Amino acid sequence: MAAATATVAALVPLAASCAAGTSILDKDSLVVGVKADQPNLGVKAPNGRYSGFDVDVATYIASKLGKQVRFLTAPSAQRENMIKSGEVDLVVATYSITAERKTKVSFAGPYYVAHQDTLVRAGQSGVSNVRDLRDRKLCQVTGSNSWRRVKEERKIPVTLVPSASYSECVEDLRSGKVDAVSTDDLILTGFAASGTKIVNAPFSDERYGIGIRTGDVDGCEAVNKAITEMYQDGTAKRLLQKWFAKSGLALTYTVPQFEGCG
Incomplete structure (x- = not known):
């Protein structure tokens, strides 16, 4: 994902710039x-x-x-x-x-x-909870902690496939580059569409x-x-x-x- 850039306000205009060190x-x-x-x-x-x-x-x-x-x-x-x-x-x-x-x-x-859950391809079988990700390819978004809850906290052996964002992760899921995307359920609801499905087995508080x-x-x-x-x-x-x-x-x-x- 490209570096953050300033954009015209979505709802309210800007009047002053941000300065560090003040409330x-x-x-x-x-x-x-x-x-x-x-x-x-x-x-x-x-x-x-x-x-x-x-x-x-x-x-x-x-x-x-x-x-x-x-x-x-x-x-x-x-x-x-x-x-x-x-x-x-x-x-x-x-x-x-x-x-x-x-x-x-x-x-x-x-x-x-929110609660972390898992997104897989609609026709994919064998994944009914997070532990079923064992030996599968999991998308890893730079700067996100979601993959850590799978690989490090729950010690599930997954192959991590780096990505810059969850939108890229979902594209990788649809193309078959990864087997699953695991992150907060509110995030996944926005990406769940034709060709994908949420496992609906939450396993953390976010x-x-x-x-x-x-x-x-x-x-x-x-x-x-x-x-x-x-x-x-x-x-x-x-x-x-x-x-x-x-x-x-x-x-x-x-x-x-x-x-x-x-």
């Missing part, structure tokens, strides 16, 4: 990193507009903070560096909270808890956090307050139904347990 509360506008190629979560249209659940969540939070917002594409492998360098103020991009990532950036939220610069405790707490309000006023339920009602997933409409901003 998001001190800014008139926010730059938010989102995905550009994940259907239902973050997609960039040819006209430069972004849309998806993560984009809507980011827009709601910016509105609650009284900020204007624009979006940048945030590939998985670049999310931490984009936050640390000040290229973005926040990252809302299917960004699972992990202990390793928390050594590099801080997280508000989570704003949703806490989607909002990446923020380490040390911005006030900004983090303000984002958590906005997330709480998003669930309390019914917006979270509306957005989840808007983007995932047809997926068949069991969606959760209660406020997730926050990590804490300290």
